[in-house]
Amino acid sequence: MKKVLIITYYWPPAGGPGVQRWLKFVKYLRDFGVEPVLYIPENPSYPITDKSFLNEVPQDIRLIKKPIFEPYALASIFSRKQTRTISSGIIAKEEKQNFVQRLMLYVRGNFFIPDARKFWVRPSVKFLTEFLNTENIDTVITTGPPHSLHLIGLKLKRKLDVKWIADFRDPWTNIGYHKKLKLSQASQKKHIKLEKEVLNEADRIITTSFTTKEEFQSKTDKPVTVITNGYDITSGEDLSESGKKFSLAHIGSLLSERNPKNLWEALSELVQENKDFSRDLQLDLAGTVSEEVIESINKYRLDNHLKLHGYLSHREALKMQRSSIILLLIEIDSEETKGIIPGKIFEYLAAKRPVIAIGPPNWDAGIILKETEAGKVFGYEEKKSLKEEILGSYKLFKEGQLQCDSKNIEKYSRKQLTGKLAKLISEV
Structure with missing residues (x-):
């Protein structure tokens, strides 16, 4: 069975959609002959948590945890509410931002490039270089955001020449909130430079949307594959209720x-x-x-x-x-x-x-x-x-006649999507 190292920031008990993508891939990868090994932060600062996801983690999966320095944890000492709001992606309109919000956005945009998890890159590369040298693993997958995790893959690629797949759940420089980060011209150039390096040195690139694929194909000659997110309904679960309102x-x-x-x-x-x-x-x-x-x-x-x-x-x-x-x-x-x-x-x-x-x-x-x-x-x-x-x-x-008979949705099941991922892994 082929082993792959998956580097992700979001993992249970993190809540929200970001954690579900790779939790579900890990759930089904073994069915397609791939053994996942997870590298995750030991002390992350998640904006939301959902302990119910812990029940879906395969019990015998190998999890490697290493400490991460989180600036958001320090910032929350001064303004817990603003820190949680910004880290969740809720950014008020310019005219409604107070001084603290403007300052935090400026610091976030110009001092933490590509993002506030950048301090995990160097220690992770050092540890994983030794780890990969002792393990029978030649394929690394990074998933972002946070896009700083792609820098871990980039440096491991350069040092060890591992096979590297970069998974983009969202765009990088073209994402909507970039304009709100009050980036200086130098900071904008640095983002563009880092994105270009990742896109041109990864062996394969995955996006979750068709438009992001087109955008990346205009920036690199490397293969870009769309693997969307999906649904995963366990058979036998009855979650339906009739709505009266x-x-x-x-x-x-x-x-x-x-x-x-x-x-x-x-x-x-x-x-x-x-x-x-x-x-x-x-x-x-x-x-x-x-x-x-x-x-x-x-x-x-x-x-x-x-x-x-x-x-x-x-x-x-x-x-x-x-x-x-x-x-x-x-x-x-x-x-x-x-x-x-x-x-x-x-x-x-x-x-x-x-x-x-x-x-x-x-x-x-x-x-x-x-x-x-x-x-x-x-x-x-x-x-x-x-x-x-x-x-x-x-x-x-x-009239009791409102219904929806959605068609051809099976290709969006998490298991079928994992099969698509496993095929891509085998081709790298």
């Missing part, structure tokens, strides 16, 4: 710029125009929600219909997906985000609930919804058609 649910972070005012306005008009709709409507938001989003919802007088659930365990999130009537998928309206495919979309497909998505033009997620016939996508400027879609869905809901 006409519930629209969003599971995951709602950033300041991920604020579909056209949706809030459409719902507000329907509430005013239709008493039955007003009585039945429930807006469920699970995860971190920015103050700007809550202010917009209150502005459109939807606060009486709003339920904020906070962070849910993965199992609770799956349960909400199946008990909701409509599932919301929302992304920032920008060119940089059209290649972002939220991990929850695949669990939405498996939930067999209609999806209403609001995002940028030519969004990769829209391609998946269209091919699976699982939902409809709207732009941020579309209100009339969005309102009609919601009202039509509500009428079908009242």
